Amino acid sequence: xAGLTELQDEQLLRMMQAGNEDAFTALYRRRQGGIYRxxxxxxxxxxxxxxxTQEVFMALIRDNRGxxxxxxxxxxxxxxxxRHHALRFLKRDKTYVPIPPTWDGSGDSIEVAPGDxxxxxxxxxxxxHSVRQAILSLPEHYRExxxxxxxxxxxxxxxxxxxxxSVGTVRSRLHRGRALLVQKLGVRAETGDEAINPSRCxx
Amino acid sequence: xxxKDFENTIHELVSRRVADxxxxxxxxxxxxxxxxxxxxxxxxxxxxxxxxxxxxxxxFQRAPARVxxxxxxAFRESNSxxxxxxxxxxxxxxxxxxxxxxxxxxxxxxxxxxIFLWPHFHPGASDHPNRVANHRPPGASEASRTKPAxxxxxxxxxxxxxxxxxxxxxxxxxxxxxxxxxxxxxxxxDFISLGTxxxxxxxxxxxxxxxxxxxxxxxxxxxxxxxxxxPEGSVQADVxxxxxxxxxxxxxxx
Numbered sequence: 541x542a543g544l545t546e547l548q549d550e551q552l553l554r555m556m557q558a559g560n561e562d563a564f565t566a567l568y569r570r571r572q573g574g575i576y577r578x579x580x581x582x583x584x585x586x587x588x589x590x591x592x593t594q595e596v597f598m599a600l601i602r603d604n605r606g607x608x609x610x611x612x613x614x615x616x617x618x619x620x621x622x623r624h625h626a627l628r629f630l631k632r633d634k635t636y637v638p639i640p641p642t643w644d645g646s647g648d649s650i651e652v653a654p655g656d657x658x659x660x661x662x663x664x665x666x667x668x669h670s671v672r673q674a675i676l677s678l679p680e681h682y683r684e685x686x687x688x689x690x691x692x693x694x695x696x697x698x699x700x701x702x703x704x705x706s707v708g709t710v711r712s713r714l715h716r717g718r719a720l721l722v723q724k725l726g727v728r729a730e731t732g733d734e735a736i737n738p739s740r741c742x743x
Numbered sequence: 744x745x746x747k748d749f750e751n752t753i754h755e756l757v758s759r760r761v762a763d764x765x766x767x768x769x770x771x772x773x774x775x776x777x778x779x780x781x782x783x784x785x786x787x788x789x790x791x792x793x794x795x796x797x798x799x800x801x802x803f804q805r806a807p808a809r810v811x812x813x814x815x816x817a818f819r820e821s822n823s824x825x826x827x828x829x830x831x832x833x834x835x836x837x838x839x840x841x842x843x844x845x846x847x848x849x850x851x852x853x854x855x856x857x858i859f860l861w862p863h864f865h866p867g868a869s870d871h872p873n874r875v876a877n878h879r880p881p882g883a884s885e886a887s888r889t890k891p892a893x894x895x896x897x898x899x900x901x902x903x904x905x906x907x908x909x910x911x912x913x914x915x916x917x918x919x920x921x922x923x924x925x926x927x928x929x930x931x932x933d934f935i936s937l938g939t940x941x942x943x944x945x946x947x948x949x950x951x952x953x954x955x956x957x958x959x960x961x962x963x964x965x966x967x968x969x970x971x972x973x974p975e976g977s978v979q980a981d982v983x984x985x986x987x988x989x990x991x992x993x994x995x996x997x
Contacts, residue, residue: 559822561815568811576806593806597814601821664796671797690758690791691798714754718790727789 545570549614553607556600568597571615574692575622581687582626584676592625612701619694619702623684630680674724682717689714744769749780756784757791931981934992935964949991950984961995 544552544566552570555563572593579589596618599606607617675683675691688699689710700707721727744752752770754760774781958976983992 561818561822564818565811565815568814572810573805577801577804580801580804590806590810594810594813597810598817601814601818667793668797668800671793675797686794690794691801693758711754718754718787721794722786722790725790725793727786727793 550609553600553614557605564601571618572597574615575618578619578687578692579622579626581675581691582623582683583630584672588626588629592622592629595625596621613698616694616698616701619688619698620704623702627680670725671721674721677724678717678720682713682720685710685713686717686721690718744773746773746777746780749773749777750783753780753783753787757787929996931996932966932994934981934983934994936992937990949986952982952984953996954980954982956980964993964995966995 544555544562547555547563547566549567549570552563552567556567575596576589576593579592580586583589599621600618607614611617612620675686678686684703685699688694688702689696694702696707696710699710703710749770752766756767756770774784955977956979958978960980961978979996981994981996982990984990
């Protein structure tokens with residue numbers, strides 16, 4: 541198992557296709573966290589994230605020939621499946637998004653370090669809460685781009701593969717999504733009474 | 744670099760995705776003398792910090808262990824089920840092979856039965872010699888046995904049946920008995936090829952001739968094996984003759 545962790549996803553997939561359970565376990569443990577978080581960040585629902593994660597890997601077990609290396613990385617393929625399932629669930633049950641986050645408390649509990657100020661810990665907690673709310677309030681297209689690129693640090697190319705669009709579209713959605721977040725989180729820089737308008741800055 | 748270029752690179756700049764250091768330095772230099780872009784850089788940096796803080800709270804989030812257990816169970820079942828279809832496929836292939844083999848064997852057996860045993864089991868064939876012996880005209884002489892009966896022209900259905908038959912095949916033809924003028928009291932056998940017709944053209948002018956033959960003739964065709972068979976008797980037969988007088992087929996009539 542220790543040797544398997546050094547192998548690439550595609551190699552693990554091939555071994556898994558040959559019936560190697562350890563390879564499947566290694567692949568699952570490597571990728572399940574990102575997929576779980578992606579759905580959690582997209583939906584705010586831990587049960588949904590759990591269901592989708594299970595669905596994604598169940599689909600990989602059932603039809604492990606569906607992945608085409610020419611179309612992107614295996615990670616992008618798995619995220620793409622997760623996105624598909626998540627959107628399907630979200631469309632079916634729209635109550636997931638408007639409801640306040642239901643993910644388990646571990647994300648909300650901000651541990652106070654011994655030398656840390658309880659006030660700053662509380663402030664951090666409020667910040668986390670507001671960021672989460674702001675992300676959940678974004679339109680789906682922008683939310684996907686922000687979650688994948690900013691929260692999961694995925695490359696533009698992989699994000700484009702997951703979303704099934706061009707890199708330019710990813711950059712555009714990310715730009716708009718971040719602009720909305722700037723507004724929602726009140727981080728817009730002010731110069732006197734006037735908000736910055738980058739379009740005016742054409743020097 | 745102008746403000747538009749700066750705006751296009753700002754996300755890469757704050758998320759440290761700029762691979763080109765020259766471009767990064769140019770962007771920072773631009774922000775150094777452009778107030779608007781400096782403020783944009785500031786708000787993007789703040790936003791990135793907030794997002795990273797949020798992401799850090801989730802970095803250890805994982806699906807519960809029960810999901811992995813469930814998936815491993817499914818994986819094992821899938822693998823065990825994956826071998827089952829192979830067996831199933833093998834089983835299907837085996838069954839298909841067996842069924843084809845059985846069908847072929849049955850066809851061959853049926854053909855052999857038709858070729859060799861049909862005349863024995865045919866009512867006319869099995870009973871014929873006995874009946875011939877029983878109904879032999881009393882006082883019939885040896886000379887009268889070979890006396891040809893009145894010649895009858897083969898009817899069109901009979902010709903058609905004879906045309907389609909292979910001369911080499913030792914199977915019997917079934918003709919329409921009524922078309923041949925058989926009386927209801929006659930029980931003819933099927934026609935038996937004599938192997939003298941090489942092509943269907945010889946059947947064009949076929950003629951059917953009623954003859955009387957010694958009963959031993961039945962033995963030559965595998966008939967006359969009944970208990971009441973008498974070699975001294977005579978039998979009636981219909982012989983199909985070609986235009987050149989060569990007999991093509993024969994049937995016995997009781």
